[in-house]
Amino acid sequence: MNEQLSFYMKNADYTQIDRAQLTPMMQHYIEVKEQYPNALLLYRVGDFFECFFQDAVTVAQELELVLTSKESGKEIGRVPMTGVPHHALDRYTALLVEKGFAIAVCDQVEDASVAAAQKRMVERKITKLLTPGTLTEEGMLHARRNNFLTSIVIAGNHWGLAYTDISTGEFYTTQSQNLESLALELLRLHPAEILLPTNAPDLGSMLRPGEKSDSIPDFLPENFCYTLRSQTQFSAGEARNQLLEYFRVRSLEGMGCSNLPLGVRAAGGLLFYIEETQKAHQVPLQTLRTYTLNDYLILDPQTRRNLEIIQTVRDGTYHGSLLWALDRTCTAMGGRALRRWLLQPLLEIKGITARQDTIAELIQETNLRDELRQLLRQIYDLERLSGRAGAGTANARDLKGLAISLVRLQELATLAQKGNSPFLRALQSVPSDLEALGKKILDAIVESPPQHLGEGGLIRSGMDEQLDQMRETFEKDKQWLAHLETSERERTGISKLKVGYNKTFGYYLSIPRSKADLAPENYTRKQTLTNEERYITSELKERETRILTAKDDLNRLEYEIFADLRAEVGEKAQQIRDISRAVAAIDALAGLAELAVYNDYCRPEMVEGRCLSIKEGRHPVVEQTLPTGFFVPNSTNMGYEEERDTPDLIILTGPNASGKSCYLRQVGLIQLMAQIGSFVPAQAAKLGISDRVFTRVGAVDDLATGQSTFMVEMNETANILNHATSHSLILLDEIGRGTATFDGLSIAWAVAEYLATEIKARTIFATHYHELNELASILPNVANYQVTVKEMEQEIIFLHQVQPGGADRSYGIEAGRLAGLPPSVISRAQQVMGQIEKHSKIALGLRKGIIKEMKDNESLIDQLDIFET
Ligand SMILES: Nc1ncnc2c1ncn2[C@@H]1O[C@H](COP(=O)(O)OP(=O)(O)OP(=O)(O)O)[C@@H](O)[C@H]1O
Incomplete structure (x- = not known):
């Protein structure tokens, strides 16, 4: 910063300035700023939106803009200033909101020349208040991702949560206990903004991701944007009234939330916030729906990350994720639905079967699928467009896109009548007034309407x-x-x-x-x-x-006619959105059908119980990245039952890079795909419902939280052992590698033993500790599998085939040689290994309690003397 500028910086804090000495415009700026102390204020001056004082410093820093200064009064001198051209406002505010700032936009609301003629200051007002969770503008939203605003109310160990995406109108609430599950639910939703009621002095402020505050309890995830709100709006009475008033109902019973007091408080408080931020725009939310955490398969954040469901672990990109591999949707609504499904797999066979039936029909009826997808491509984002119409912010192009889609809906309904499966049936009748409304708009609005309203050229002749x-x-x-x-x-x-x-x-x-x-x-x-x-x-x-x-x-008249049409759409927003949900679902399912056809997926048989049987399964993502036919399919049979010789726990060994991790994930992904109703990459599959999928994969230092590799590993393992049930699926890729060999082996042994004997969850445990293979000879529900390689004189050929039996070596030294370790290091390593193998003898056995249990089991009694310690 140059010397002169640093001089102006003394004026960055306006509270230290004698306001009476400021120019009238600056006095007004501060007046407005004081109404929105926690937002960055962008203030229209001519062709620019300008910021002054500390906001200027922040904005210049965050957007890498030049920080300059402005003369602000004789006695005051210059104050820090920065600005953005008015036509680029959306681009810059989008960047700031993405960084977690709230923005107040103060625009000129009259023609500057009128004010100039009357020799007075031009009138300005706050026209927009943007916060990360309340965006509706197209350019600021990710088309294929929801933008959730969430609010929470905590009472002891109980909590209520409400969330909405105001751009699509979905609005949900739930209530539960156990604060850990609240954190998990927040991590699943990944809200853009969380409202938290508080009495703390920093009330009203917005904390950007990672920012610390005493008002945020420790158990809440740190990496979100929190807005601290007044407790009053979240009180039972205020919140309830707000809901009743908003939905114009007399009781909340119809919404199913009369017995969810905390959920109601969260939902009501959230409505207050929307009202406050949206100002003149009435946001049309859909009816409040309730849900419970038990409706869906639980995926903790590690599992979502490790299975790379929506982004890859390596670089956080969409490309290479499961969603990337599965998404063949034609509309943004369908894309968002598929994403939601993947983060909320189902637990009820009925719901899964309905989706499967629809996919099956669309696979069978190729023409129907093709025509459907072709039509879907012509349908715009009805959910968001109808929201903007309802809020009065849609422009003529938005309305035109919406009208085209409304007309297409009728064609879609006619097409859906050719099918018989549940989701096609749901689309078979579209209210005829929607088509009529679409046609009316198309008749009224010109072919290519201008971007801005108010400049005419919107309405065709012959309309009015x-x-x-x-x-x-x-x-x-x-x-x-x-x-x-x-x-x-x-x-x-x-x-x-x-x-x-x-x-x-x-x-x-x-x-x-x-x-x-x-x-x-x-x-x-x-x-x-x-x-x-x-x-x-x-x-x-x-x-x-x-x-x-x-x-x-x-x-003016053209605008009035347009606004009337827009309001007419707004009145039907709820109806349009109901149908949009059906359109989104059919789009997601038609995409999954397309995927199943081109990738040769099968329909999994979903059953009660713990069976996990996959014939010739493939990894859905790796398969797509390899040339056709290169992926080696492998089968899996798990879920111990006396009459079937299938294990609960598989100890999976094999050399480095042989395909253990890939196999492990493949099983998890197939289970997950099956529970969203999708077909799966296998020849055949019979799968029981899993209540949770757990993973412990790789070792990544969590530097952000200052935890060591080993501590992260142990935390994740503890989480699994404390929460898994016999209906969970657990995928463990190495445990105990981050510590001394014997410590690690001991922990790995104890964990495997606990899983197989106490929890009896279906588990695949990939490991380089071959000693664990001994467990299979003691416990009936444990089996050894290995990923095979072919040993040649100079190299190892990876066969990627999973077969019964344990591997006896890891070929780690060969891997080192292939990686280019110096020959002297390799030969020394071979020498050291020879010595270790000669001298070490590890005695292992089972826990005392288990030995007693097993003594009752005749078939195992012979083996006890070898292992008893
Ligand atoms: N079934 C398969 N068919 C074809 N290629 C495969 C298969 N399984 C794995 N691969 C390929 O082998 C590579 C290594 O696989 P993976 O990472 O699963 O090995 P690993 O046994 O877990 O190794 P490490 O023990 O070093 O972690 C993968 O990147 C993948 O490209």
């Missing part, structure tokens, strides 16, 4: 009698004026007669002074110049007044 008449008169007047010179020359015989215009008295007729005596009677002299006389006529004045006001009147 008054508009047509005004346009006709306007055209006639213009033509009359255009011909006036010729017609008056003819009438008067004065060849030098002219029509002119000046600011003082508008249009006039001018005649050379020498011909002034020829001026007709209806001419009224207005001005005499050296060489000419200027006249007006009453007709000229009449037409002039009409011409000058007609353009404004026309624009």
Whole structure:
């Protein structure tokens, strides 16, 4: 910062400045800023939106803009300033909101020239308040991702949560206990903003992701944007009234939340916030729905990350994730639905079967699928467009896109009538008034409407009698004026007669002074110049007044007609959104059908119980990244039952890079896909419902939280052992590697033993500790599998085949050689390994309690003497 600027920085804090000394504009700026102390204030000055004082410093820093200064009063001097051009406002505010700031936009609300003529300051008002969770503008939202605003109410160990995406209108609430599950639910929703009621002094402030505050309890995840709100709006009475008023109902029973007091408080408090931030725009939310955490398969954040469901672990990109591999949707609504499904797999076979039936039908009926998808491509984002119509923020292009889609809906319904599966049936009837409304809008709005409203050119001719008449008169007047010179020359015989215009008295007729005596009677002299006389006529004045006001009147009328149409759509927003949900679902399912056809997926048989049987399964993502036919399929059979020889716990060994991790994830992903109702990459599959999928994969230092690799690993393992049930699926990729070999092996052994004997969850445990293979010879529900390689003289060939039996070595030293470790290091390593193998003997056994249990089991008794410690 240059010296001069640092001098102005003393004025960055406006509270330290004598306000009376400031210019009137600066005084107004501070007045507005004080109403929105926690938002960055962008204030329109001419063609720019400007920031002053500390906000200028922050904005310049965050957006890498030049920080300058502005003269703000004789006694004060210059204060820090930065600004953005008014036409680029959306781009810059989007960047700031993404960084977790709230923005207040103070715009000029009258023509600056009017104010200038009256020698006063132009009127300005807050026209927008943008916060990360309350965005509705297209450019600021991710088309294929929801933007959730969440609010929470905590009472002891109980909590209530409400969330909405105000751009699509979905609105949900739930209530539960156990604060850990609250954190998990927040991590699943990944809200753009969380409202937290508090009495703390920093009330009203917004904490950006990672920012610390005493008001945020420790158990809440740190990496979100929290807005601290007043407790009052979350009190039972206030919140309930707000809900009743918003939905114009007398009781909350119809919404199913009369027994969810905390959920109601969260939902009501959330509505207050929307009202406050959206100002004039009434946001049309859908009816409040309730849900419970038990409705869905629980995926903790580690599992979502490790299975790379919506983004990859390596670089956090969508490309390479499960969603990337599965998403063949044609609309943004379908894309968002598929994403939601993947984060909320189902637990009920009924719901899964309904989706499967629809996919099956769409696989079978190729033409129907193709036609459907073709039509879906022509449907715009109805959920968001109808929201903008309802809020009165949709422009003519939005409305046009919406109208095209409404007309297509009817075609979609006709097409859906060819099918019989549940989700097609749901689309078979679209209220006919929606199509009529679509047609009406298409008839009314011109082919390519302008971006801005208020400048005319929106409405076609023949739509509105008054508009047509005004346009006709306007055209006639213009033509009359255009011909006036010729017609008056003819009438008067004065060849030098002219029509002119000046600011003082508008249009006039001018005649050379020498011909002034020829001026007709209806001419009224207005001005005499050296060489000419200027006249007006009453007709000229009449037409002039009409011409000058007609353009404004026309624009105003066009806008009114448009706004009426928009309001008509707004009234039907709820109806449109109900159908949009069905469209989104059919889009997601048609995409999954397409995927199943082209990738040769099968319909998994979903059953009660713990069976997990996959014939020739494949990893859905890795398969797509390899050339066709390169992926080696592998089968899996798990879920111990006496009559079936299938294990609960598989100890999976094999050399480095042989495909253990890939196999492990493949099983998890197939289970997950099956529970969203999708077909799966396998020849056949029979799967019991899993209540949770747990993963412990790889070792990544969590530097952000200052935890070591080993501590992260142990925390994750503890989480699994404390929460898994016999209906969970657990995927463990190495445990105990981050510590000394014997410590690690001991922990791995104890964990595996606990899982197999106490929890009896279906588990695949990939490990380089071959000693764990011994467990299989003691416990009936444990089996050894290995990923095979072919050993050649100079190299190892990876077969990627999973077969029964344990691997006896890891080929770690060979891997080191392949990676280019110096030959002397390799040969020394071989020597050391020989010595270790010769001298080490690890004695392992089972826990005392288990031995007793097993003593009752005749078949195992023979083996006890080898392992008893
Ligand atoms: N079934 C398969 N068919 C074809 N290629 C495969 C298969 N399984 C794995 N691969 C390929 O092998 C690579 C290594 O696999 P993976 O990471 O699963 O090995 P790993 O046994 O877990 O290794 P490490 O023990 O070093 O962690 C993968 O990137 C993948 O490209």
